[in-house]
Amino acid sequence: MVPTNPQPTLEERPSPSADALIRRLGRRYLLVLAVVAGLMLVDQAIIQPLLVRMDSYAPVINLAGRQRMLSQKLAKAALAAEGAPDAERRDASRQELKGALAEWIAANDALRQGSEQLNVPRIVSADLAREWAELDHDLQPIAAAAQEIIDGDAVGAQSAATILAHESAFLERMERIVDLFELEAAQEVSRLRVYSLTIAIAVASLLIILGWLVVRPATRAIRRQVDDLELRVAQRTAELAEMVASLQHEVAERKLAESHGRQLAAQLAHADRVASMGHLAIGLAHELNQPLGAIANYASAGDVILSQAGPARDDRRLQQYLQQINEAALRAGQIVRRIRKFVSRTDADASDAVDVDLGALVREVLELCQFEIRRAAVVDVLKLDSRPALVEVDPIQIQQVLVNLIQNALQSLQSCPADSRRLVIELEVDDDWAEVSVTDNGPGFDVADLDAPFAAFHTTKVEGLGVGLSICRTIVDAHGGQIRIHPAATGAQLSFKLPLAKSPQLLPLNEPSPVFQSDAVCR
Amino acid sequence: MSQAQSSSPTLFVVDDDEQMRESLRALLSVLGYEVLPFSTPGGFHRYYHSEMPGCLLLDIRMPRQSGLELYEQLLREGKRLPVIFITAHADVATAVAAMKSGAVEFLEKPFDRDTLLNRVQSALELDAQWRGQDAAFASLAARIEVLNERDRETLQMIQAGESNKAMAAKLFISERAVEMRRSSLMKKLQVSSVAELIDLTSTHRILAELQHLKASQSLR
Known part of the structure; x- marks a missing residue:
């Protein structure tokens, strides 16, 4: 029996669908990678500037703190100018006050509007705007009074008193503004955290999707392939075993047939020899007649000698003839053996x-x-x-x-x-x-x-x-x-x-x- | 018929089979014959001359040259010798061929002594007869040879049965002259009567025809 492949489709089926699967999975993988890359770009575009801005909150808060210190310095210089014992000291205090005022106003502007020079950004919120507006109620009088003192237009201790009167309110407001700045910074931080978390969650979910859409089907496909392969190996092994068995059977049959063939050939050869023998029989009869004729002649000759009586009888010759008869008989036997040998053997294996x-x-x-x-x-x-x-x-x-x-x-x-x-x-x-x-x-x-x-x-x-x-x-x-x-x-x-x-x-x-x-x- | 030759007849045995040849020699010599064996036809042919009397015991089946071939060769050369063909199996074709060629006897192997003796004996007798005829013919031929033109003319007329008178008339001679021719002819041919003369001439004719037949046989 000729072994045939019982399931030829098993071997060919996976290749087109596996190709499609691989292409599909590849597309999904690339898609997810693209989304992840996009998220990373988003991260770069949004989070990084925010982080940079976070760095600038510290100088803003610093500057705001310094404003409080400057306002105190302003008040101290105004008092010193008011109570100065002589003109010289008064001028010195006025100069001091003038520098402090300029610095103070510049810092105030920078906090409100932002300044490249002082490396502070403009920070805006509704609360801040209200506070800044409230601050003007104290800031303006302080600045005007300080200007009066500087200009020497001050009337007595009036201006210094104004400064002192507004200073505590100003400090309070400034305190609140600093708090607002800090609050703003904290909010920024929490916003950043939300963004980061969102992106992280997005990436994580993308990875999950990747696992779901790509890794899982790939694993399944691989497992299926492995299973198929194992099944095929098992089937092949079974087929091979069957083939080996049938081959062995065939070999045995062939051997049997060969031995039959040999026997038949030997029988045929034998039949042919017997047929040939028929033709040869006449010639062999002739051949056989040679020694037989010789035997008859020697026997007759011996007979003649025996019939001669007395001393004339040649016994030596008689003996010689008997010997010749023996040889001729042996030769006849050999011829018979040759015929028998030519005809008899039928066994082809015994070469x-x-x-x-x-x-x-x-x-x-x-x-x-x-x-x-x-x-x-x-x-x-x-x-x-x-x-x-x-x-x-x-x-x-x-x-x-x-x-x-x-x-x-x-x-x-x-x-x-x-x-x-x-x-x-x-x-x-x-x-x-x-x-x-x-x-x-x-x-x-x-x-x-x-x-x-x-x-x-x-x-x-x-x-x-x-x-x-x-x-x-x-x-x-x-x-x-x-x-x-x-x-x-x-x-x-x-x-x-x-x-x-x-x-x-x-x-x-x-x-x-x-x-x-x-x-x-x-x- | 008497033996023409002084030498005794020989039995020539030609057989390639040594056992057969030697056994024949043994048997024939204890029977008192002169035996000369040859293993090949060629050997015999080289040895034999037509003056040798006897007979030939010839095996038909031999390599190189068969017994029949040898016999034909002998006939062609005018060497006539009685032949006893010895064969293991006398099939018709060989027998006919052998008979045609004038062989006298056949012996099938194995043969008994008496048969052999009979065959040999008759073959030797035939040979002796042949030789006697040959000798007679030879002497007749020799006598006829000496006749002159006139004698032959006279002989022909005697054979034709002409009387002396008629002969004298035909030859334009006297009857006396015819008488003289006659006696001269009979003297030359060593005969004493006309009857003897006629017998001699007819014998010569028959023998001549036999010789002629022999020659034509050999040409076959």
């Missing part, structure tokens, strides 16, 4: 790979097929490379491939005139490969598709399963080699190549065929 000389193998197969070749009236030519072709193969399987190729060629040659049937079997060796090619001058293959003949059950013949070449390919592939049909204008050339064995030791074939020679032309 009996040994190092053999491919040339010897080819010769042996050619001998196996010799009778068939002869019967098909085919001229066969064997060309062997002078170099040894040591390959590590299962000899039976490779023989099967060769038998198949030769039988194919022989069948294809049946459509040729009997005197021109030709079969060439060639072994070529290079540094890494040994290649055996089987060439006939029959009708050949369809050049358009040189791969088709290797497919199982592909056949152009009336009889046969069409598995021969397919089995050949299976066998050659299993030996790490290649089998192919060469495109040819006339006839057919099939070849297979096998990698040369790396190890140098050579196990001799159990049946060497000394009759065949390299580069021999056989018929």
Whole structure:
């Protein structure tokens, strides 16, 4: 089963809405930041000037206090001028009075109107205006009386008495004005406090809003994402576990199928060998008849010797013939074993790979097929490379491939005139490969598709399963080699190549065929 | 027919299979024959000359050159020798081919002693017969060879059944002269009667035809 993603939307859903959320939260955050910045500007614009003004309250109150002290000084100087014993002292007192008066009037003006010079602001309120007006009732007479004394127009102690009479009232009023100033300052302070508090409250509430509108949704979004992620991880883990399980199942199934396939291939190869054996049977019967014939001859010869009575009997020769009979019987047994070996084995897994000389193998197969070749009236030519072709193969399987190729060629040659049937079997060796090619001058293959003949059950013949070449390919592939049909204008050339064995030791074939020679032309 | 050659007949055995070859040699020699084995057709071919009497035991299935090929080669070269083909399995095609080429016998492996003996015996007899014919023909040919133009003319007329008188008339000679030609001809051909003369000439013709047949066979 192929694992599919059960919730593909889960993975894709967050991205657009998360984007929107992030944009929204970003906008809110910027908005709140802007408001906070605005509040800070407001703070700078309103509170700071007020604070600066607060600084100026102290000199105002100071100046007002000094006014009281100056008025006392004024009164003292007026009294001194009145009671002066001589003119000189009187003038001195008058001068003193004149300076004090000027200072006093200037301070009064400054308090009322404000003065850059004295660094005092103008402070206004309804109470102050009333007090200032009330103050004029005492201030004006004092100033006029002091001016009279200065001018020397004073009549007796009249002027000084006027000053003294108004002084206490003036002081009282001045006291009240100072209080008013202080009150005004205190009010300013409380106003400032209100402003600061307001701004602080605004900032705090903005922060709360920020938390509400930005942080909380962001946190929620993050939590949701984390939850999603955890869910997805869990789902993925489950999916992966399922996939692993199904993969394991698949592997097991594939292994089973492979082993079935191997068994089938082995059975097919076996069936093919049995079928080949049918064709080879005649040749093998001939082969078997050689030792059997020899045994019969030696036995007859022995019989003749035994029939010769007396000293003329050649017992040594008789013994020799018996020995020959034994050898021939052993050889017959070997042939029978070879047939059995070629046909019997069906187990593909038990690969009996040994190092053999491919040339010897080819010769042996050619001998196996010799009778068939002869019967098909085919001229066969064997060309062997002078170099040894040591390959590590299962000899039976490779023989099967060769038998198949030769039988194919022989069948294809049946459509040729009997005197021109030709079969060439060639072994070529290079540094890494040994290649055996089987060439006939029959009708050949369809050049358009040189791969088709290797497919199982592909056949152009009336009889046969069409598995021969397919089995050949299976066998050659299993030996790490290649089998192919060469495109040819006339006839057919099939070849297979096998990698040369790396190890140098050579196990001799159990049946060497000394009759065949390299580069021999056989018929 | 008597043995023409003084040398005793030899059994030539040609078989690539050593066991088969040696076992044949063993059996045939204990049976009292002269046996000469060869492992390849080529070996035998190089050794053999047509004067050698005997017969050939030839394995059909051999590498490089089959028994049939060897036999055809021998025929082509005019070396006529009876052949016993030895085969593991006598299929029809090979048998027909072998018969056509004049082989006398077939032996299927394995074979028993008596069969072998029979075949060998008849083959040797055939060889002896062939050799006798060859010898007779050779002597006839030699005798006919010495005839001159006049003798041949006379012979043809005798064969045609002409009387002395008719011959004398055709040849514009006397009957006496015809008599003299006749006796001269019979003297040269070493015959004593006309009947003997006719028999000799017809034998020569038959043998010549056989020779001709043999030659045409080898050309096939």
